[in-house]
């Protein structure tokens with residue numbers, strides 16, 4: 001079926017999984033990803049195995065899908081790209097804009113000299129997986145050469161002459177028989193809550209923590225790079241919140257934060273962890289025994305803190321109402337982790353507008369393909385663009401979308 005093409009928008013685990021499934025059926029896939037690196041949010045998550053025993057966090061599945069996608073001959077990957085326009089006649093015709101790719105993936109050997117030598121903070125970006133080739137990218141905003149041509153050290157010193165700082169953005173046009181929307185989610189911005197995020201260095205999000213553990217293998221306080229003695233996790237930040245009109249549960253935060261807590265206790269046994277929660281959502285039959293074990297190690301408090309103050313630049317005072325005495329209590333922590341929730345993808349209005357579909361009242365894309373005519377016209381969706389789901393559920397949703405697309409394309413599947 002080499003004459004059939006599918007355009008996939010979004011290179012997170014949903015887009016990668018669907019791409020691999022379709023490519024295995026001999027469909028040609030064009031996978032466009034707006035950032036420099038594939039893998040979406042989940043490529044930044046650390047494996048949470050405890051004493052080398054898998055706890056089914058799903059992080060390794062993302063790496064595996066990424067590896068298969070980048071090496072598949074039927075998948076063409078376009079990083080740094082976004083759809084500018086798309087219309088359907090007999091097939092879909094899309095025009096794309098691709099940011100300049102300053103590092104040539106065919107020449108780059110991932111030696112890292114560009115990052116080591118760059119004098120500007122954040123100008124050389126680093127991916128989370130060596131399966132992203134290249135593993136580095138140049139930031140359009142931070143690079144001094146791209147600002148005012150005042151520095152070209154990375155280009156001048158690259159031993160492979162892989163860096164070109166003068167290349168320009170690219171326009172592509174693509175014809176496709178079907179389109180899959182896999183643009184994922186936007187993490188809730190905790191600046192809207194009274195927890196001092198962005199003001200106090202030692203208030204971080206669950207995503208920050210995941211990335212810190214993935215990059216360094218351990219947990220440090222951002223204020224002084226020391227191991228925190230007392231950590232608080234605050235659940236449901238941006239989820240199940242009527243004031244924000246976010247009534248949904250983000251489904252993944254409890255299990256993710258509890259697994260991370262256990263991992264921290266394994267890596268830093270001296271660290272004490274307190275878990276503030278509304279009620280613990282543990283999905284799946286395997287999670288219950290894990291949760292029972294976890295409660296022996298983690299202090300669980302059924303309350304959601306009202307606010308947080310910084311005491312001396314190093315410590316954080318957390319206020320909450322005690323469930324039993326109904327008194328306001330205060331406790332001091334070294335690090336507070338906000339378990340931010342899943343909210344609709346920031347580009348979904350634009351993409352929906354281009355494709356002539358409508359997100360539902362919550363802002364996620366409608367998934368009922370029987371009732372929504374758009375979805376029987378060759379437009380499909382997979383993953384968290386449809387609503388909160390785990391990595392495993394995202395992969396299942398991508399598999400299901402791939403099979404629907406194959407049927408739509410008239411493929412004979414044995």
Ligand SMILES: Cc1cc2nc3c(=O)[nH]c(=O)nc-3n(C[C@H](O)[C@H](O)[C@H](O)COP(=O)(O)OP(=O)(O)OC[C@H]3O[C@@H](n4cnc5c(N)ncnc54)[C@H](O)[C@@H]3O)c2cc1C
Nearest residue numbers: 010012013014034040041183184185206256383384390391
């Ligand atoms: C704090 C936190 C912790 C979590 N921990 C776990 C865990 O431990 N285990 C678990 O199973 N799940 C976890 N999850 C859920 C997990 O992150 C998701 O299941 C997974 O990331 C969904 O993948 P996706 O491809 O649907 O979306 P994303 O990961 O959001 O990927 C979407 C991709 O689309 C790209 N994109 C967006 N817009 C465009 C556009 N206009 N054009 C082109 N590309 C675009 C994005 O750049 C991104 O690469 C966690 C979630 C959160 C918030």
